[in-house]
Amino acid sequence: EDQVTQSPEALRLQEGESSSLNCSYTVSGLRGLFWYRQDPGKGPEFLFTLYSAGEEKEKERLKATLTKKESFLHITAPKPEDSATYLCAVQAGPNSGYALNFGKGTSLLVTP
Amino acid sequence: NAGVMQNPRHLVRRRGQEARLRCSPMKGHSHVYWYRQLPEEGLKFMVYLQKENIIDESGMPKERFSAEFPKEGPSILRIQQVVRGDSAAYFCASSPNLGTNEKLFFGSGTQLSVL
Numbered sequence: 001e002d003q004v005t006q007s008p009e010a011l012r013l014q015e016g017e018s019s020s021l022n023c024s025y026t027v028s029g030l031r032g033l034f035w036y037r038q039d040p041g042k043g044p045e046f047l048f049t050l051y052s053a054g055e056e057k058e059k060e061r062l063k064a065t066l067t068k069k070e071s072f073l074h075i076t077a078p079k080p081e082d083s084a085t086y087l088c089a090v091q092a093g094p095n096s097g098y099a100l101n102f103g104k105g106t107s108l109l110v111t112p
Numbered sequence: 113n114a115g116v117m118q119n120p121r122h123l124v125r126r127r128g129q130e131a132r133l134r135c136s137p138m139k140g141h142s143h144v145y146w147y148r149q150l151p152e153e154g155l156k157f158m159v160y161l162q163k164e165n166i167i168d169e170s171g172m173p174k175e176r177f178s179a180e181f182p183k184e185g186p187s188i189l190r191i192q193q194v195v196r197g198d199s200a201a202y203f204c205a206s207s208p209n210l211g212t213n214e215k216l217f218f219g220s221g222t223q224l225s226v227l
Contacts, residue, residue: 004154036218043116043203043218044155087155097168098145099157100216 002027002092006103013078013110021073021106029093033071034100035064036087042052044087047073078110114139116206116219117186124225131191131198133222137206144187145216146179149201161187191224199226 001067005024013019025033032051037046037058048057050066061082064075085107089100117136125131135143146158157171161181172179176194181187193199201223205216 041220043205043220044216045218046215048140049215089155097127097170098160099168099171100155101157102154104152104154 001010002090002101004088004090004101006086006088006106008106009104010107011109013075013108015110015112016077017081018074018076018078020075021108023071023073023103024069024090025088025090026069026088027092027101031091031093033066034089034091035062035071035073037091038085038087038105044062047086075108080107080110080112083108090095113224116204116217118202118204118219119126120222120224121220122223122225124227125194127195127226128193131194131224133189133191133202133204133224135189135204135206135219137187137204138208138217141208143205143207143209144181145151145157145205145207146187146189147203147205148219149203151200158189194226196226199224 003026007022015031032049035047036084038044048064053068061076065072085105087102087105089102090098116138119134126206142163144161147155149155159172159179160168164183178190201221203218203221205218207216
């Protein structure tokens with residue numbers, strides 16, 4: 001069965017204190033790994049898609065990386081506005097339909 | 113360009129009543145997905161629809177739940193005879209392309225509370 005596990009569940013950082021969020025996955029044939037950001041009371045907002053091990057993508061203070069077993073979301077010099085829940089999701093191989101399988105998320109709080 | 117619109121934002125129902133959740137995809141998008149987020153749980157896929165077709169309903173409960181995306185008008189997620197366990201946030205997402213999931217655009221969700 002496909003599984004997505006995110007750690008830590010919650011993370012508190014001081015402004016400027018860099019860190020990484022982890023997403024471990026087991027899936028039968030990875031079609032894509034996705035990172036989304038979710039603010040309270042809102043729907044998830046797309047950040048990145050990664051397709052193969054070794055791939056990296058960057059956007060402002062965020063950088064996502066992918067290996068065969070896990071993905072990291074690196075946050076460099078975070079600001080309070082980066083506070084949100086970060087969701088990881090995987091889409092399995094061609095016989096697995098169209099569902100994204102989401103982890104439970106990492107709740108990030110960045111304090112001034 | 114308006115984003116994905118869901119209504120109502122909040123819906124309160126008593127046990128046994130029906131709940132209808134509406135979703136208008138982004139302009140130009142013809143693919144709609146419904147996800148459910150239970151307290152302390154991750155988002156769970158329910159159903160994927162195109163206009164007038166259900167493509168993948170592997171995440172839909174077998175009873176009481178149905179979804180449609182008519183040729184005209186919004187997509188509707190219908191829950192009959194609601195129970196307390198149906199209380200959750202229901203999110204709709206849309207995409208322009210066939211099943212790629214490359215970039216799903218989510219609405220702000222409907223919070224269903226069953227009394």
